[in-house]
Structures are given as C-alpha cells and as structure tokens.
Amino acid sequence: MNRKTKTVLRGTGSCLPSRIVANDEFVRTIDTSDEWIRTRTGIHERRFASPGETSATLAIAAARKALSKAKLDPHEIDLIICATITPDMMSPANACTIQAALGCRQIPAFDISAACTGFIYAMSIGDQFIRSGTAKNVLIVGTEVLSRAMDFTDRNTCILFGDGAGAAVLSASDQETSGIQYISLYSDGVNQNLIQAPARVIKQAAPGEATVEHVRIHGREVFRFAVYRMVELIQEATLMVERLGLKIDLMVPHQVNRRIIDSALSSTGFPVEKVMINLDRYGNTSAASVPIALDGAIREGRAKPGDTVLLVAFGGGLTWGSAIVTL
Ligand code: UT7
Numbered sequence: 209m210n211r212k213t214k215t216v217l218r219g220t221g222s223c224l225p226s227r228i229v230a231n232d233e234f235v236r237t238i239d240t241s242d243e244w245i246r247t248r249t250g251i252h253e254r255r256f257a258s259p260g261e262t263s264a265t266l267a268i269a270a271a272r273k274a275l276s277k278a279k280l281d282p283h284e285i286d287l288i289i290c291a292t293i294t295p296d297m298m299s300p301a302n303a304c305t306i307q308a309a310l311g312c313r314q315i316p317a318f319d320i321s322a323a324c325t326g327f328i329y330a331m332s333i334g335d336q337f338i339r340s341g342t343a344k345n346v347l348i349v350g351t352e353v354l355s356r357a358m359d360f361t362d363r364n365t366c367i368l369f370g371d372g373a374g375a376a377v378l379s380a381s382d383q384e385t386s387g388i389q390y391i392s393l394y395s396d397g398v399n400q401n402l403i404q405a406p407a408r409v410i411k412q413a414a415p416g417e418a419t420v421e422h423v424r425i426h427g428r429e430v431f432r433f434a435v436y437r438m439v440e441l442i443q444e445a446t447l448m449v450e451r452l453g454l455k456i457d458l459m460v461p462h463q464v465n466r467r468i469i470d471s472a473l474s475s476t477g478f479p480v481e482k483v484m485i486n487l488d489r490y491g492n493t494s495a496a497s498v499p500i501a502l503d504g505a506i507r508e509g510r511a512k513p514g515d516t517v518l519l520v521a522f523g524g525g526l527t528w529g530s531a532i533v534t535l
Contacts, residue, residue, distance in 0.1 A: 214387035215335040217533055218280070218345070218379040220503040221273025223266045224372045224490065225255040231367065238363040245367050250466025254370030254491030256355040264296045264305040266373035267351035270499075271306055274347065278377035282310040285377075286343035288317040289333055291326025291350045291495040293405050293524065294357060295319055306349065323403065324462050324523025325393070326350055326495035327374065328531050331519075332391045334378045341380075349375040350495035357405055359422035368464070369423065370491035374499025386534040389516070390448045392441070393529040402426045402433065403524035434464060437522045438472035441530040445518050446476075449532060456482065456532070457515035460505055462522060463487035463497045484510060494523065511535055 230253045231242040245251055257266065267290060275282060290303040303317035322329040327350035334346035351373035358366045381387060404424045413419045438461065449456055459482055461469055466487060473480055484505040493500060498521050505511040515535050522528035 212382050213339050213341065213380050214382070214384065215338045215378050216381040216387040217535060218377045219274045219276070219278025220374070220376045220499065220506055221270045221277060222372065222374040222500045222503040223269035223273070224500070225257045225261050225266065227256050227258050228253050229256050234363075234367055237360060238366070240363050240367060248467070249368065250487055251367065251491045252488045255372055257353045257371045261353070262296045263292050263294045263351040263353045263373065264302045266353070266371065267302055267349045267375065268306055268309045270351065270373040270375040271310060271347055271349055274375040274377050275310070278379070280345060280377060282312045285310070285312050285345050285347045286315050287334065287337055287346045288312065288315065289330040289346065289348050290319045291322060291330045291348070292319055292352055293321055293323050293326070293494060294353045302351065306347070322495070322527045323405070323525055324464070324492070324494045324497060325521040325525070325527040325529045327498045328391065328519055328521050328529040329393060329527070331376070331378070331388070331531055332393055335388050335391065338378060338380045344380045346378045347375065348378060349373060350497070350499045352494040352496050354423060354494055357423050362422065364427050365423050365425055368492050370493050372490060372493040372496045372500050374496050374503050376499055376502070386514070389452055389454065389532040389534060390445070391529065391531045392444060394527065396526045399433070399526050402429050402526060405524060431465065431468060433526060434468045434522050435471045435475070437528040438468065438520055439475045441520045441528065442472060442476045442478055442518070445520070445530050445532055449516065454516045454532070454534065456518045458482055458484055458505060458511045459518045459520060460484045460498055460501045461520045463490065463501055464492050497521070506535070
C-alpha cells in the first residue's frame with residue numbers, strides 16, 4: 209500500500225424526488241396528526257418517488273451532479289459502490305445500472321447493504337481501494353425508495369421515511385491535510401429484529417413465523433440503540449480528532465428523529481450549531497440520509513473547504529459507524 213496516498217472527497221451531489229408529502233397527507237388514512245409527527249420526530253414533510261422514479265434513477269441523477277462538482281468525466285471513474293436496501297433488482301446491481309447510464313468504462317460496480325450506515329460502509333470500501341492503489345476515482349452512492357416498502361396502515365413506521373439519493377466522488381491525492389482521516393464501522397446481528405426491511409426474494413418463513421413484507425421497526429428500542437450508539441460514536445470521534453490535532457467543524461448525523469439527535473447532543477455536550485439537520489424536509493432516507501445532508505451542508509456553505517466533518521450513522525443490521533473527513 210502506498211502510505212502517502214490519501215482519499216479526498218472531490219465532489220458531492222444529491223437528488224430528491226419532486227413529490228412533497230406533508231404530514232397532513234397521513235391524517236386521511238391513519239390515526240395521527242401533523243402535531244404528533246412534528247413534536248415526536250421533527251419531520252414536517254418528506255419526498256416520495258413518482259411512478260417513473262426508482263432508487264437507480266435517483267442515484268444516477270445524484271451521481272451526475274457529484275461528477276460535475278468533481279469536474280470528472282464518467283470514464284475517469286474506476287469503481288462504483290451503491291449502498292441501498294431498496295435496489296431496483298437483486299441483479300443487476302444498481303451500481304451496474306449507474307455504470308451503464310453514466311457511460312463509464314467496464315469498471316467494477318456493486319451494491320452493498322448496510323441500511324442507514326450504508327454510505328459510510330461504501331466510503332470505507334472506496335477509501336481502501338484508493339489507498340491500496342487499485343482505484344484513483346471512486347463513485348459512492350446512497351439511494352433509497354423506502355416509500356415502496358412501507359405499510360401505510362402502520363403509523364409507527366410510515367410517517368418516518370422518505371426517498372432520495374446522495375453521491376460522492378472519492379479521489380486519490382498525495383496532499384496531507386485534507387481527506388478521510390478516520391472511519392469506524394460496527395454491526396450487531398443479534399438485534400437484527402429491531403429494524404427489518406423485506407427481501408425481494410422473500411426468505412422462506414419457518415412454521416408459525418411471520419413473513420416480513422414491509423419495513424418493520426421496534427421504535428422505542430431503536431430509539432435507545434440510536435442514542436446510545438450516536439453518543440458512543442461522537443465520543444470516539446472526539447478522542448480521534450484530538451489525537452489527529454483536528455477539530456470537528458460540522459457533524460452530519462443520520463437523519464432519523466430530532467429527539468434522537470438532541471438526546472445525543474445533550475449527553476455529549478456537542479453544540480447544536482455544529483450539526484446539519486434536514487430531517488424536517490426529507491425524513492429518514494436510510495442510506496441516502498448522510499450523503500444528502502452532506503451535499504446540502506456543502507451547497508449551503510455550512511461545510512467549507514478545509515473544514516473537518518464528522519459523519520455519523522446507525523440503522524438496520526444493526527449497523528453503525530462514523531467517518532472523519534477534512535474537505
Ligand atoms: O433508521 C432506523 C429506523 N428508525 C427508527 O426506528 C426510528 C426510531 N424511533 C423513533 O423515532 C421513535 O421511537 C418513534 C417516532 C418511532 C416513536 O416515538 P416514541 O416517542 O418512541 O413513541 P412510542 O413508540 O413510545 O409511542 C407512544 C404512543 C403510542 O401510543 P400508546 O401506546 O401510548 O397509546 C403509539 O401508538 O404514540 C403512538 N404513535 C403514534 N401516534 C400518532 C406511534 N406512532 C404514531 C403516529 N401518530 N404516527
């Protein structure tokens with residue numbers, strides 16, 4: 209491995225469906241209210257894909273914007289990794305659909321499944337391809353259409369999720385200050401039943417076992433898991449940035465529930481002014497949540513070149529992880 213090679217974030221992009229679904233739309237079909245959803249989650253509205261949109265089409269649009277920001281042509285990309293739990297098909301991978309649509313060379317392209325932590329997993333894989341010298345430019349995408357996996361009679365879940373895609377181009381660089389400083393990834397399959405999304409090829413249910421046909425969550429348990437792990441990830445990252453002689457300018461957490469973020473901030477003392485929050489507009493977009501928020505932070509000028517950004521995510525698997533990146 210060339211130890212001098214570092215992985216820099218060269219460009220980001222995102223794509224949200226144009227269809228806005230306000231909290232009030234749920235009131236017609238389930239026993240809920242705009243007030244309950246706003247106060248218990250912080251979500252005001254989310255985006256749902258229209259019939260012609262899929263996780264691949266949203267990903268392609270986000271990827272084009274990231275490539276344009278990175279000032280790279282599609283043929284300069286050496287690897288595509290797409291994080292999603294709602295791919296168009298099990299095969300081909302969304303990443304292959306993206307490769308074809310962008311007109312990339314016959315490069316490796318594959319999907320990964322790590323739910324809401326997927327983008328950070330993809331970033332870690334891309335980083336390792338770059339630092340080993342195997343790839344120079346890697347396109348990573350997080351994309352979801354969870355609206356297609358919802359039970360719209362289940363008020364515990366259907367109000368939480370939205371659709372969208374976020375992308376980033378990672379590139380090899382020999383300069384020392386910016387780039388990926390640290391990534392940590394975790395999983396705990398023992399508690400997998402807390403968040404479940406259906407497989408496209410449904411697993412054979414054991415006698416008496418219910419088949420998972422829609423996204424199913426154990427909200428309170430997930431809430432506790434999310435706060436606990438978010439606190440742990442912030443504490444770990446705080447120690448790491450001290451060791452690296454850096455400071456965190458902005459945290460971009462997975463956008464699930466405003467109360468989860470607030471609880472983690474009050475436990476760690478991390479200042480709310482340094483946190484990117486867009487869940488009021490987009491809800492929880494799973495693997496797309498962190499890259500959409502990161503792209504928004506960069507476009508809104510909240511994360512500037514030279515800033516060190518902490519990405520934090522947690523979700524189904526269970527999985528969780530973080531990345532420290534200097535822009
Ligand atoms: O990315 C990972 C996936 N994300 C998650 O799993 C989300 C994590 N969990 C959460 O964000 C929160 O736990 C929820 C938003 C899901 C629920 O909030 P909560 O404050 O933990 O509510 P709760 O589950 O303790 O339920 C309180 C009450 C219940 O009624 P009863 O049993 O007290 O009569 C629920 O049935 O709120 C009821 N409730 C609702 N009421 C109106 C649950 N959903 C709704 C709703 N509208 N949409």
